[in-house]
Amino acid sequence: MKYILLFAICLFMTVHRVPAQTKRPNIIFIFSDDHAYQAISAYGSQLAQTPNIDRIAREGVLFTHAMVTNSICGPSRATLLTGKYSHKNGYPLNEQKFDVNQTLFPRLLQENGYQTAWIGKWHLGNLPQGFDYWRILPGQGNYYNPDFISKEDTARIPGYVTNIISDLSFNWLNNRDTCKPFMLVIGEKATHREWLPDLQDLGAYDNVTFPLPETFHDDYMGRDAAGHQDMTVDKTMRLMEDLKVHVDYTKSFFRRFTPDQQRPFAAYYDGITREFDSLHLTGDALVQWKFQRYLKDYLSTAHSLDRNIGRILHYLDSTGLAANTVVIYASDQGFYMGEHGWFDKRFMYEESLRTPFMIRYPGVVKPGTRNDAFLLNIDWAPGILDMAGVKVPADMQGKSFVPLLKGDKGWRNAMYYHYYEFPQPHHVSPHFGIRTAQYKLIRFYGAEHGWELFDMKKDPGEVNNLYGRKGYEQITAKLKVQLKQLILQYDDKDALKEL
Numbered sequence: 335m336k337y338i339l340l341f342a343i344c345l346f347m348t349v350h351r352v353p354a355q356t357k358r359p360n361i362i363f364i365f366s367d368d369h370a371y372q373a374i375s376a377y378g379s380q381l382a383q384t385p386n387i388d389r390i391a392r393e394g395v396l397f398t399h400a401m402v403t404n405s406i407c408g409p410s411r412a413t414l415l416t417g418k419y420s421h422k423n424g425y426p427l428n429e430q431k432f433d434v435n436q437t438l439f440p441r442l443l444q445e446n447g448y449q450t451a452w453i454g455k456w457h458l459g460n461l462p463q464g465f466d467y468w469r470i471l472p473g474q475g476n477y478y479n480p481d482f483i484s485k486e487d488t489a490r491i492p493g494y495v496t497n498i499i500s501d502l503s504f505n506w507l508n509n510r511d512t513c514k515p516f517m518l519v520i521g522e523k524a525t526h527r528e529w530l531p532d533l534q535d536l537g538a539y540d541n542v543t544f545p546l547p548e549t550f551h552d553d554y555m556g557r558d559a560a561g562h563q564d565m566t567v568d569k570t571m572r573l574m575e576d577l578k579v580h581v582d583y584t585k586s587f588f589r590r591f592t593p594d595q596q597r598p599f600a601a602y603y604d605g606i607t608r609e610f611d612s613l614h615l616t617g618d619a620l621v622q623w624k625f626q627r628y629l630k631d632y633l634s635t636a637h638s639l640d641r642n643i644g645r646i647l648h649y650l651d652s653t654g655l656a657a658n659t660v661v662i663y664a665s666d667q668g669f670y671m672g673e674h675g676w677f678d679k680r681f682m683y684e685e686s687l688r689t690p691f692m693i694r695y696p697g698v699v700k701p702g703t704r705n706d707a708f709l710l711n712i713d714w715a716p717g718i719l720d721m722a723g724v725k726v727p728a729d730m731q732g733k734s735f736v737p738l739l740k741g742d743k744g745w746r747n748a749m750y751y752h753y754y755e756f757p758q759p760h761h762v763s764p765h766f767g768i769r770t771a772q773y774k775l776i777r778f779y780g781a782e783h784g785w786e787l788f789d790m791k792k793d794p795g796e797v798n799n800l801y802g803r804k805g806y807e808q809i810t811a812k813l814k815v816q817l818k819q820l821i822l823q824y825d826d827k828d829a830l831k832e833l
């Protein structure tokens with residue numbers, strides 16, 4: 335009786351207050367961190383199987399060329415919230431305070447009758463605005479027994495972060511105001527460094543030997559910025575913090591384990607340490623050993639991410655929400671799985687420029703669709719607003735992706751990128767550039783002055799810098815004109831000075 339009454343009240347309110355909005359979808363945006371498309375089987379991964387993420391693609395659309403406009407964590411979140419490039423939303427670097435008083439898409443949803451929530455990693459140096467509910471990790475957060483900040487307090491929650499973020503999400507969904515549609519961002523910590531797998535996933539890839547990427551032994555010839563970075567598996571990746579060799583459990587995040595967690599964790603990694611000690615590796619053999627361990631830890635951490643996405647999809651099935659809920663899966667950027675000898679992101683090269691992006695939108699998207707449009711992270715906020723029937727503000731720089739979902743072919747044929755953070759961490763020189771279907775032109779400035787030009791069809795690994803080579807004068811001049819047009823279009827004054 336109580337439920338019939340509640341239903342009647344909802345129906346009455348819906349009919350009388352927002353008659354045109356009764357079919358507005360719920361939206362769940364699952365936003366992982368540093369999850370490479372090379373690690374997702376829907377993208378043809380040779381490294382791992384991700385059946386639950388693949389299900390979103392199978393039942394929706396997979397974007398093969400989704401890209402970010404500044405490939406690091408905080409700036410990607412700022413762009414998600416604002417639909418703007420970093421130079422317009424004031425958040426070009428990590429570890430600043432994001433201005434939460436500017437126009438944010440969740441606030442516009444709120445003003446138009448949506449209930450909004452952000453649960454999980456936020457990492458914008460400030461507390462969220464525009465959300466009815468939020469519960470966030472402080473900074474990067476922890477994999478084990480993480481603290482969570484809410485409007486009321488900061489509290490430690492026992493367990494493994496990816497499981498906890500799902501549990502908190504289900505809890506909010508169970509207790510939400512069912513009269514309103516909702517938009518929930520599930521901000522995953524996985525698969526950010528340092529990769530700590532859930533206990534049940536330790537050793538998940540022990541029997542696998544991963545193939546080296548073709549560019550693993552890149553000599554960076556003709557690419558000075560690539561040669562001077564600090565993000566190689568060889569030199570930058572640390573044996574203890576990153577690969578858990580000779581762990582000191584009194585240090586850093588290793589202190590967070592309970593005895594019951596530390597016991598199996600230490601048992602596993604003591605075995606790895608013994609193996610490491612017995613091999614006495616040096617030179618390339620050591621680098622290759624580190625690469626294998628890196629991938630094993632990274633992919634074991636992703637195992638829990640995929641399993642929890644399965645839990646989220648199952649929740650939507652079992653509550654009857656699936657039919658009217660859009661599910662988006664995205665990472666904040668891509669990541670290097672050993673390509674160019676690297677981990678991390680930042681460069682405008684494909685592995686970190688592109689990011690996983692897929693949408694399940696029942697009744698609108700034909701299941702199993704693939705789309706190769708240059709969908710950018712500035713388009714995410716406009717697309718979400720459009721799905722919710724909310725007008726997109728004129729100063730958002732992206733475009734709604736909804737026409738793409740409905741089969742529209744008209745879209746940008748060139749994209750603009752700008753990266754800033756330098757020198758720490760990872761010493762990647764600031765750069766901006768343009769990518770078209772066939773070419774990529776990058777301008778490095780600051781520490782490394784120079785240009786790079788790649789033919790993406792002939793050289794998808796981006797090792798052969800064609801800039802200044804005979805025969806490429808015309809295409810270079812044409813790309814520079816196009817690049818300047820994009821810089822003017824997006825009003826990037828800093829880039830204009832460096833052309």
Ligand code: CA
Pocket residue numbers: 367368406407666667
């Ligand atoms: Ca990230």
